[in-house]
Structures are given as C-alpha cells and as structure tokens.
Amino acid sequence: MSRPRDKQSQIALGLLPRMEARPRKDGSFSFRYHPVGGKPIALGTDRIKALRQVLDITGQLDETGTLKWVWEKWTDERRPSPRWKKLSDGTKDDYRLAWKQLAKTFGKMLISQIDAPMVARYVHIERADSPRRADIEKTLLSNLFKYGITLGVCKVNATIGVEPHGSESRTVSPKAEVLKRFLDWLAQQTPQRRIIAFAAEYVSLAGNRQVEFLPLTWMQVDRAAGEIRTFRAKQRGKKREQVIEVISISPQLSQLLDRLEAIRSDRECLYVFPTRDRNQYTADGFKTLWQRSVHAAMKAGALKAEDRFTFHDLRAYYVTLHKQQTGKLPDIHKNPATTARVYDRNTEVPRASN
Known part of the structure; x- marks a missing residue:
C-alpha cells in the first residue's frame, strides 16, 4: 500500500495538486508527484525545481498566465502597461535586472500559483545575501501581481x-581631501578615466543625478x-520632463567647464561627458x-x-556642502523631506x- 500524502505539508509549503512533501531527518523535505494511475515521480529536495517539474509534467507551461507572460505584457513595446510607460529609464533598467533574477525562480510558474509564503521565502531566505536587490525584486513582483489582476490571471x-x-x-559623505x-x-x-573624474567633480559641484548629466549637451x-539647464529626473505625470533645473555656474564649475572644453577636440561632439566614440x-x-x-x-x-564611496554619495556631498555654506538645503528633489533624510549628511x- 502506498504511503499517504501529507496534505498538511502540501498546504503549508504551497505545493501544487498531487504533490507530496516527505519530511527528512535533517528537517528538510523530499518531493514527489503522484500522477493519476501511475507510480510516484521523485522530484528531489528543491521545492522550486519540484514545482517547475510538475508544471512541465502537467503541461501547464503554456506561458499564458505565467509570471513571464505577465512581465512580457507589462513591458510590451507596442502596448505597455500605463505604469511601465511612466517609469524613468533608470528605473526600467533596474527592473529589467530584477526580472532576470526573479525569472530564475518564478518565471515559468503560473502567477496564480505564487503565494505569500513563496514570496517571503524568496525575499528573506533565497535572497538574504542581497537585501537591497531583494526589496527591488519584491517591488517589481508587486507590480506584476497588480497587472496580473488587471489581466485576469490572478486574484490577489x-x-x-x-x-x-x-x-x-547612507550617513557618511566623502571627505574633501579624499x-x-x-x-x-x-x-x-x-582619457576615459579623466572623463569619469570630470563627471564626479561636476556632481560634487552641481548635484545632478546620473540620468540628468549623462545626456547633458553643450x-x-x-x-x-x-x-546650465537640465531636466529634473523622476518626475511623474504632467511634470515629466517639464521641471527644469537651472544651475548657476560658480567659479569652480566654470573652471571645470574650461577643462572640459580643452579636451573637446571634436567640436561636433555634443555631449559634455562623452564616450570614447x-x-x-x-x-x-x-557604472x-x-x-x-x-x-x-x-x-x-x-x-x-575605509574611504571608499559610491558615485551617488557625491550628490550627498553637494547637498551637505551646500548647507554648510548657505545654511539651507538645495532644491534637488520634489520632496524636501527626502533631501533632508537621504542627502543631508551634516x-x-x-x-x-536666546
């Protein structure tokens, strides 16, 4: 007589119908699938791989309704979702990177089969070594669930x-001498590392984001x-590419522009911080x-x-120095509270x- 399936384990582990989780002495589980009228099929001890195998066996890997299918609908070039259209190019790139990681675990799964315990395990166990990336991947996953509900392929x-x-x-600003x-x-x-130096110096003086200064032209x-006039990034709705930052050229920034002009051998080159070509x-x-x-x-x-800093820290360097010199924070973000919380490192x- 075959061993009865442990239905409690099946529910707790978010398994698919006719799957069985068999406890092992070390506290883990081995998984099996029970086809109708056939012998159990061993699936190994990796739950995610076991779920994928069952989807393969049962023919559910027609991609309609899978997370991959929702991602492709969400980012479709011809008819993208309204949310995707509103994202900045930098955020889109970040989400594309997040998707590559998510796809390894959930890509082929039906979105309706992904539950909260699976997401929690992914975020806090499988991606525990990369907490920041895990949070971005969770945010992307949330967006995909919302769109999946709109498409009618999941309910929650x-x-x-x-x-x-x-x-x-981060709380530390780069030291001036460093x-x-x-x-x-x-x-x-x-020559290209010199361009990196010029870009870093520019951000320390003007406080622009990368997405704002990389396309900067003469x-x-x-x-x-x-x-200098640049479009403020990360604006939504009607303000998208409508808020223009007008940056006054200080003596230090003027000297930097002189040096950039001096290496501009090709007068047809439009970009202030160009590539080799x-x-x-x-x-x-x-990056x-x-x-x-x-x-x-x-x-x-x-x-x-111990002195290493990120490129984004240079934006904080600008804000911190600006407050030291003027006594107030610069207007670099639509939310002044964000400027104070994230960038002021005084x-x-x-x-x-009195």
Whole structure:
C-alpha cells in the first residue's frame, strides 16, 4: 500500500495538486508527484525545481498566465502597461535586472500559483545575501501581481504582508581631501578615466543625478548667461520632463567647464561627458567604468578601503556642502523631506541661543 500524502505539508509549503512533501531527518523535505494511475515521480529536495517539474509534467507551461507572460505584457513595446510607460529609464533598467533574477525562480510558474509564503521565502531566505536587490525584486513582483489582476490571471497580490528587508540611507559623505586625492589620481589616467573624474567633480559641484548629466549637451550650457539647464529626473505625470533645473555656474564649475572644453577636440561632439566614440554613456557603461576606476585606485593606493564611496554619495556631498555654506538645503528633489533624510549628511547643526 502506498504511503499517504501529507496534505498538511502540501498546504503549508504551497505545493501544487498531487504533490507530496516527505519530511527528512535533517528537517528538510523530499518531493514527489503522484500522477493519476501511475507510480510516484521523485522530484528531489528543491521545492522550486519540484514545482517547475510538475508544471512541465502537467503541461501547464503554456506561458499564458505565467509570471513571464505577465512581465512580457507589462513591458510590451507596442502596448505597455500605463505604469511601465511612466517609469524613468533608470528605473526600467533596474527592473529589467530584477526580472532576470526573479525569472530564475518564478518565471515559468503560473502567477496564480505564487503565494505569500513563496514570496517571503524568496525575499528573506533565497535572497538574504542581497537585501537591497531583494526589496527591488519584491517591488517589481508587486507590480506584476497588480497587472496580473488587471489581466485576469490572478486574484490577489501575494507580496502583501511580506515585509521588505528595509535599508537605511547612507550617513557618511566623502571627505574633501579624499575626493581631491581620488580625482587627482584619475586625472593622470586614461582619457576615459579623466572623463569619469570630470563627471564626479561636476556632481560634487552641481548635484545632478546620473540620468540628468549623462545626456547633458553643450547646448544646455550657457556660459554667457552663467547657467546650465537640465531636466529634473523622476518626475511623474504632467511634470515629466517639464521641471527644469537651472544651475548657476560658480567659479569652480566654470573652471571645470574650461577643462572640459580643452579636451573637446571634436567640436561636433555634443555631449559634455562623452564616450570614447563621442556618444552618450549608458547607465551600465558609466557604472562599469566607475567601478573599475575605484578598484584600480584602491589597488594603486590612491583610495583606501575605509574611504571608499559610491558615485551617488557625491550628490550627498553637494547637498551637505551646500548647507554648510548657505545654511539651507538645495532644491534637488520634489520632496524636501527626502533631501533632508537621504542627502543631508551634516553631523553638526549650528543654531543661535536666546
């Protein structure tokens, strides 16, 4: 007589119909599938792989209704979802990267079969070593569930109730002497590393995001009027590409522009921070070159491990210095509270006594 299936384990582990979870001495489970009128099929000890095998066996891998199918509908080039259309290019790239990771676990599964325990296990166990990425992947998964409900292939958002890892904003700003030493070292390297140095110095002086300065052209730089005009990123709805930041050119920024003009051998090159072939850097290309530059600087001793900083920290450097010099935070974000919480890294707050 065959061993009865453990229905309680089946429910608790979110298994598909006719699957069995068999407890092992080490506390894990081995999985089997019971086809109608056939012998049990061993599925191994990996629950996700076991679920995929059962979907294969039962012919449910027609992609309609799978998470992959919802992702492709959500991001369809001809008829994308309204939510996808509103996202910035940087966020879209971030979600594409998140999807590559999600697809390994959930891509072939029917979205209606993915439940909260599966999501919680994925976020807090399978992706425990990458908490920030796990939170981004959970956010993407939530968006896909919402669209799946719209498409009629699932009824609930299984990410609801699953706590994110959460992350605190960085609290340390690069030290002026560390930044100068690093930029001086970059200035002696290859032409493209010099461009990285110029970009880093620009952000420390102007506070733009990468998505705002990578497409910056010389036509946006008005030396006569003493200003640079850029579109503010991360605006939604009617304000998308409507909020223009007008940055006054300080003496330090003017000197930087002089140096950038000096290396502009090709007057037809439009971009202020061009690639080797005089085009605009992609976000991934710039990120790769920055990371390689940082690693090379550390290897050469120009940057110590304890002094290492991210490129985004330079935006905080600008905000922190601006407050020290003017006594107030700059207008770099639509929500001033975000500027104060994320970018202001001053450790001393002066105030007058009565």
